[in-house]
Amino acid sequence: MPAPSAATPPFDPGDPLGIDDCLDPEDLAVRDTVRAWAADRVLPHIAEWYERGELPGVRELARELGALGALGMSLEGYGCAGASAVSYGLACLELEAADSGIRSLVSVQGSLAMYAIHRYGSEEQKRRWLPAMAAGEIIGCFGLTEPDHGSDPAGMRAHARRDGSDWLLTGRKMWITNGSVAGVAVVWARTDEGVRGFLVPAGAPGFSAPEITHKWSLRASVTSELVLDDVRLPADAVLPEARGLRGPLSCLSHARYGIVWGAMGAARTCFETALRYAGTREQFGRPIGGFQLTQAKLADMALELHKGILLALHLGRRMDAGRLLAEQVSFGKLNNVREAIEICRTARTVLGANGISLEYPVMRHATNLESVLTYEGTVEMHQLVLGKALTGLDAFR
Ligand SMILES: Cc1cc2nc3c(=O)[nH]c(=O)nc-3n(C[C@H](O)[C@H](O)[C@H](O)COP(=O)(O)OP(=O)(O)OC[C@H]3O[C@@H](n4cnc5c(N)ncnc54)[C@H](O)[C@@H]3O)c2cc1C
Numbered sequence: 089m090p091a092p093s094a095a096t097p098p099f100d101p102g103d104p105l106g107i108d109d110c111l112d113p114e115d116l117a118v119r120d121t122v123r124a125w126a127a128d129r130v131l132p133h134i135a136e137w138y139e140r141g142e143l144p145g146v147r148e149l150a151r152e153l154g155a156l157g158a159l160g161m162s163l164e165g166y167g168c169a170g171a172s173a174v175s176y177g178l179a180c181l182e183l184e185a186a187d188s189g190i191r192s193l194v195s196v197q198g199s200l201a202m203y204a205i206h207r208y209g210s211e212e213q214k215r216r217w218l219p220a221m222a223a224g225e226i227i228g229c230f231g232l233t234e235p236d237h238g239s240d241p242a243g244m245r246a247h248a249r250r251d252g253s254d255w256l257l258t259g260r261k262m263w264i265t266n267g268s269v270a271g272v273a274v275v276w277a278r279t280d281e282g283v284r285g286f287l288v289p290a291g292a293p294g295f296s297a298p299e300i301t302h303k304w305s306l307r308a309s310v311t312s313e314l315v316l317d318d319v320r321l322p323a324d325a326v327l328p329e330a331r332g333l334r335g336p337l338s339c340l341s342h343a344r345y346g347i348v349w350g351a352m353g354a355a356r357t358c359f360e361t362a363l364r365y366a367g368t369r370e371q372f373g374r375p376i377g378g379f380q381l382t383q384a385k386l387a388d389m390a391l392e393l394h395k396g397i398l399l400a401l402h403l404g405r406r407m408d409a410g411r412l413l414a415e416q417v418s419f420g421k422l423n424n425v426r427e428a429i430e431i432c433r434t435a436r437t438v439l440g441a442n443g444i445s446l447e448y449p450v451m452r453h454a455t456n457l458e459s460v461l462t463y464e465g466t467v468e469m470h471q472l473v474l475g476k477a478l479t480g481l482d483a484f485r
Contacts, residue, residue, distance in 0.1 A: 101363065105394050110401065111174070118157075118171060119178040125156055126186035134187045135446045137308040141301065143189060146269050146310060147227070150193065154224025158183070158194055160202035166218035168202070173407035177349035177400055185353035188456035189309030195350070196265040197221060199343035201228025204274045204285055207338065208330035213287060217272055226271035229297075231261035231314045232336045238263075239469050240484075242333060246277040246316065248286060248326075255279075255326060257286055257319040263463070267297040267312025274327075275314065276336045285327035285335055294319040305459040341414045344464045345407060348420035349400040351428035351460060352393060354453040358435035359389045361450055365439050376438070385434050392427040399423060415477040422470035429457040 100106070108116065129152060137143055153159055157169035162176040171179075176198075184191035202221050205213055205228075220226040237243040246259020257277055267273065273288040273295075288295055294317040303311060327335070363386055366377030376382050403420050406412040432454035436443035444451050461467060476482050 101390075102360075103394075104390060105398065107394065107397055107401065111178070112172075115172065115175045115178055118175040119182055121156060122158060122179045122182040123185070125152065126182055126190070130183075130186040130190055134190075134308060135449075135452070138187070138189075138452050139307075139446055141303065141307040143193070143308045143310055146193070147224075149190070150197070150224035150227050152224070153194060153197075154222060158198070159224055160198040160206065160218065160222045163198070163202060163206045163218075163222075166206070166214055167222035168206075168218065169222075172404070173345065173412075174401065174404035177346065177404045180346040180350040181353035181356070181397075181400075183353065184350035185357045187308055188350065188354055188453070188460055189306050191346070191350040191353070192265050192306060192309050193227075195343045195346045196230055197224075197228050199346055200230035200339050201266075201270075201272065201274050203342050204230065204327065204330070204335070204339045205287070208285060208327040208335055209287075210324065210328050212324065213327070217287070221272075227266050227269050229264050229266040229270035229273050229312070229314075230336075230339065231264050231267070231273055231275040232340075233261060233263050235260055235262045239466060241276070241336065244276065244278055244283070246275065248277045248279045248284065248321075250280075251320070253323045255286065255321045255323070257288065257316050257321055259316050261314035261316075263300065264297070264312050264314050265463075266310055267314055268299045269310050270297065273297070273314060275316065282332045283335065285330045286321055287325050287327065288316070288319060288321065292319050292321070305455045305457075307455075337414075340464055341417050344417045344421045345403060345412070347460060347464055348403055348417065348424045349397075351424045351457065352396045352400060354457055354460075355389075355393050355396065355428035355431040358432040358450045358453050359386075359393050361448055362386065362389065362435035362438040365442070365448075369440075382438060385438060389431045389434055392431055396424045396427055415473060418465065418470040418473040421465060422467060422474065425457060425461050426467060429454060429461060432457060 158179050160168040161171045162173050164170045180191050205217050221228055232241050234244055248255045248257040271290050275286045275288050296315045297312045300311045366382050367375055369376050399420055435450045472484050
């Protein structure tokens with residue numbers, strides 16, 4: 089191996105593999121802007137929001153995120169930033185380094201609600217909703233999960249039937265991020281023509297979105313039920329280009345890509361917290377970072393953190409090249425969320441009793457990741473996706 093040149097920077101504990109060298113200046117600029125915003129607007133308050141189980145000022149936060157270009161960031165036109173998939177991923181990482189709830193707000197807005205309209209909507213629907221959503225003036229939500237149908241949305245009961253030229257939409261959706269603050273809900277329902285997507289404006293008679301409380305995860309995120317009782321919608325409320333479950337599933341694949349990056353943000357915060365703590369906390373007369381067992385933990389955390397970021401970058405480059413497969417997104421989601429939660433749990437042990445305190449971000453991130461592990465396809469669903477891709481055998485049912 090040739091010796092590194094004199095110009096090679098020394099080993100950096102924050103970037104041990106030199107991944108920053110692989111990022112374009114635009115990507116780095118986006119990352120730094122989002123990181124600075126989160127440091128200013130989220131980090132000083134997040135523990136309090138989390139403890140209260142609220143996301144106060146969510147509309148103002150959405151407008152600020154819109155001004156940053158973070159909403160529908162990789163979409164083209166209609167006021168969207170048209171950024172690269174890698175830039176979008178880095179933004180997700182920085183937002184989730186602050187809190188998974190903030191990243192969830194952005195993912196659902198951009199990758200689920202806006203993406204659905206952008207990909208499957210009519211020109212008129214795009215013009216009506218996307219610019220205001222990109223600016224954060226209108227928040228969107230995405231209703232697929234139902235009380236009795238989560239991993240298997242094919243069994244959904246929500247249904248819409250035609251009544252003259254209108255549609256009448258009835259059903260219940262559960263665990264819907266942004267639901268009660270949304271100005272528009274993208275709701276998936278079965279019809280005589282298969283599963284279709286409907287744009288339901290807030291305030292439509294028969295539609296309500298009660299908030300779900302008593303959560304022990306994603307506490308600084310709005311999660312709601314959607315209740316739809318014979319909601320009358322005009323003919324142009326249906327997304328014309330989406331037919332069948334492929335529609336919502338393609339949106340989920342787009343959002344999962346952001347999670348591949350985001351999870352590494354939560355992991356990075358926990359790793360950095362543990363590293364700092366290990367350098368200052370003394371037991372048996374020396375910093376705990378000087379004990380081999382602690383160093384083994386830190387080394388293993390760093391391995392999985394930076395392998396995960398490399399994997400996310402690889403998937404981002406494939407997405408930018410138009411070559412990213414849904415199975416590859418499953419690969420990333422399964423690996424990175426599972427490893428992120430493991431990093432957070434290990435960081436928790438490094439902090440001892442302080443690890444369970446809200447004074448430190450570790451337990452908050454670990455409990456948030458319990459939701460991230462479940463939504464957008466559980467661990468088991470992604471194992472089954474990969475199992476099917478590897479063997480050619482479908483083990484879902
Ligand atoms: C905070 C939060 C926010 C969310 N936001 C949204 C949102 O905005 N929009 C939305 O539509 N949904 C949302 N969800 C819902 C989420 O996508 C579902 O919870 C998820 O798909 C799992 O569904 P479920 O909870 O019904 O679990 P289930 O599907 O009932 O699964 C329970 C367990 O059984 C396992 N299992 C199921 N089938 C199989 C099988 N064939 N083989 C092996 N194991 C199996 C699962 O992996 C899981 O471990 C959110 C959830 C949370 C927690």
